[in-house]
Amino acid sequence: MKFSCNKTTLLKSLNMVLKAVSIRTPLPILKGILLEINQDKLKISASDLNITIENTIKISSEGNASMVIAGRTFIDIIKKLPGNDISFEYNESNGNLSIKSINVVFNLTTISGNEFPKTLTDNEYLNEDNSITIASEVLNDLIKKTSFSASIEESRGILTGVLVEFYNEGIRMVAIDGLRLAMSEAKINNKINESIIIPAKNINDISKLIVENAGEVDIVKLYIFENKVILKIGMTLILVRCMEGEYIPYNQLLKQEDNIKLIVNRENILESIERAALISRERKHNRIKLNIEKNNMRVIAKSDEGEYKEDIYVDSEGENIDIDFNFKYMLDALKAADTENILMKMEGSEAGAVITSLEKEEYNRFKYLVLPLKLI
Numbered sequence: 001m002k003f004s005c006n007k008t009t010l011l012k013s014l015n016m017v018l019k020a021v022s023i024r025t026p027l028p029i030l031k032g033i034l035l036e037i038n039q040d041k042l043k044i045s046a047s048d049l050n051i052t053i054e055n056t057i058k059i060s061s062e063g064n065a066s067m068v069i070a071g072r073t074f075i076d077i078i079k080k081l082p083g084n085d086i087s088f089e090y091n092e093s094n095g096n097l098s099i100k101s102i103n104v105v106f107n108l109t110t111i112s113g114n115e116f117p118k119t120l121t122d123n124e125y126l127n128e129d130n131s132i133t134i135a136s137e138v139l140n141d142l143i144k145k146t147s148f149s150a151s152i153e154e155s156r157g158i159l160t161g162v163l164v165e166f167y168n169e170g171i172r173m174v175a176i177d178g179l180r181l182a183m184s185e186a187k188i189n190n191k192i193n194e195s196i197i198i199p200a201k202n203i204n205d206i207s208k209l210i211v212e213n214a215g216e217v218d219i220v221k222l223y224i225f226e227n228k229v230i231l232k233i234g235m236t237l238i239l240v241r242c243m244e245g246e247y248i249p250y251n252q253l254l255k256q257e258d259n260i261k262l263i264v265n266r267e268n269i270l271e272s273i274e275r276a277a278l279i280s281r282e283r284k285h286n287r288i289k290l291n292i293e294k295n296n297m298r299v300i301a302k303s304d305e306g307e308y309k310e311d312i313y314v315d316s317e318g319e320n321i322d323i324d325f326n327f328k329y330m331l332d333a334l335k336a337a338d339t340e341n342i343l344m345k346m347e348g349s350e351a352g353a354v355i356t357s358l359e360k361e362e363y364n365r366f367k368y369l370v371l372p373l374k375l376i
Helices: 007-020 071-080 136-144 154-160 200-212 266-280 327-337
Strands: 002-006 032-038 041-047 051-058 065-070 085-091 096-101 104-109 131-135 161-167 170-176 180-187 194-199 219-225 228-233 236-241 260-265 287-293 296-303 306-313 315-317 321-326 341-346 353-357 363-370
Touching: 002 007, 007 041, 007 051, 007 071, 007 085, 007 200, 032 071, 051 200, 065 071, 071 104, 131 136, 136 170, 136 180, 136 200, 136 219, 154 161, 161 200, 180 327, 194 200, 200 228, 200 236, 260 266, 260 306, 266 287, 266 296, 266 306, 266 327, 266 341, 287 327, 321 327, 327 353, 327 363
Parallel strands: none
Antiparallel strands: 002 085, 032 041, 032 065, 041 051, 051 236, 085 096, 096 104, 131 219, 161 170, 161 194, 170 180, 180 363, 219 228, 228 236, 260 315, 260 341, 287 296, 287 321, 296 306, 341 353, 353 363
16 A cells, blocks of 8 residues: 655654653553554554644545554654655555655564554544633643643652643643742633643643644644543644642642732843852752842842842832742743733742732733742
């Protein structure tokens, strides 16, 4: 059976599904990529059992076939082919796949596609009654504003995931690593109440797929069922197995008195802390000090290499305070905030700083909590 396709189109599709190809797995088939030819369509799939990604492209074909091929080897071969048009010939009797481009020929061994985990296209839950529609830009913005705060330590269990809450006409994402919290929410056309926890690694893969489809796809459809979620991004389907367990009651962490309030230009404090980091980056916990007095914030950093001080104007309300932070956590929050001015609220030097936006955009609502180093 013969089929052919464009190299650029094929490579873009392969790079999308590559995110789900297993590197270390006791199941060798999960190191492979499933190729399913049906008339003029090629469906390409990969799975590590936690995330499955499928993408469909147009091809020229003489029939139907299904095979699994060594994933990374196949992608590397396609990258190195000299021409833009690729011809394939599949021998079902011996599983050989011949790949030709100009004067280059590869012959690869495949195994039957029947051994690959069940794919998503015919999933019974893919119907409009179960779907939630969200603008791809909004979804990506929510992910970027939260996922960085999820823990990267596997021992932290549920904290390696991002909580996604759907409520009446809204969506909220929350991530916590024990030392900081990020929350962002947006209005969407939604009538269901549902909470799921998506592994941070997988939700970051979703963000990458949205970016890769930018300009081609404006909306994402989500289907939630049996502690799983399927996302449809144009011709790409993603199934993610959600994490099981109860998430931390994050609202309790945000309850504190607003004894100190500061309004500060985001770029000013961001650039100042970046300069402080040049001195403080060799210190334990990346420590910097914020000294707040009247309408002035002094950013201070000290190490064996030297000392840094800078005064920034702030519109302040409340008592004077000295408080130490990990500069990396502050920078992550300030970079994600993406707004001209920020509001910082603190109860005192023993409590965290809550960072929010002054603007009231339709989406881009966020809230960050960064704990001081005195509590670490």
